[in-house]
Structure formats: C-alpha cells, structure tokens
Amino acid sequence: MKVMQNFKNHLLECFQKQALKVSVVKSKRPIKPFTYMRAVGTNELEKILTDAFETLDLTVDTPLGQLKITETTDPHHPGLSIDLLRPNVAGEIPLVLVEYCGAEDADADLPAKEQLITRVWGQASKEDYTDRIVHNLKGDA
Incomplete structure (x- = not known):
C-alpha cells in the first residue's frame, strides 16, 4: 500500500x-x-x-495532484478530511469531510441521534460543500 x-x-x-x-x-x-x-x-x-x-499527513499521489488525508481538530466532531494539493496551485482544495455529529448539534435537518456525515465539495470554486450524506449505520429509516 x-x-x-x-x-x-x-x-x-x-x-x-x-x-x-x-x-x-x-x-x-x-x-x-x-x-x-x-x-x-x-x-x-x-x-x-x-x-x-x-505531524503525519497521509498522502496519495494521483495524476491530478496529491490527495492529503488529515484528522479533523474539533474534539466534538472527530473525523477525516481529504484535500487535493495541485502542482502550481496555492492552497488545498477540499474534497471530502467525514465526521461524527451528535444529537445535540444544531444542524436543523439532522435526525435526533448520533450520525456519521460525509460532506462533499463537488465544485472547487465554492467555499461550502455541495452534497451531504447522513450515513444510515443501523439500517433504520
């Protein structure tokens, strides 16, 4: 690997x-x-x-640049983020964030229970994520 x-x-x-x-x-x-x-x-x-x-940052080389995997720093929302580092482009381009969200979080459209949520940045030009997936881990609706 x-x-x-x-x-x-x-x-x-x-x-x-x-x-x-x-x-x-x-x-x-x-x-x-x-x-x-x-x-x-x-x-x-x-x-x-x-x-x-x-100081560990896991990286994977791709033809479009390096995928950089880092641990999130918010202790209430532990998770991982994946960013793209492109040659000759300043800064990191956010791609994916997978994090824990608890029932007490104020996100209005979350079910009232603990969840893992994946947020996807589908457009590099936008600051906010474009898609969000609330993972159904227990098979309940």
Missing part, C-alpha cells in the same frame, strides 16, 4: 536524522570518513515517533 510505504519512508527519514552521524578519525595514515549508527535511547525513539505521528 503506497500510503504505508510513504509513512515508512517518513519514519526512516526521522530515525536517520537522529541516529546517523559522520565522524572523521585522525590518523597518521589516510583514513576515510565513516558513518556509524549512534544508539537511540527509548526516550529519543518515543520523541521521534510522537513527532512523526503528530
């Missing part, structure tokens, strides 16, 4: 920045610089992983 490969490469890059050093040993005869692996302690490893997961 390409997303996991990108994540693996991201983690390896973080580890290499912390663990690989170049050292030159002085000697009477010519010696080449060498690379050695410095021990990475548990605390350093935990910090690397924490930083990697906190």
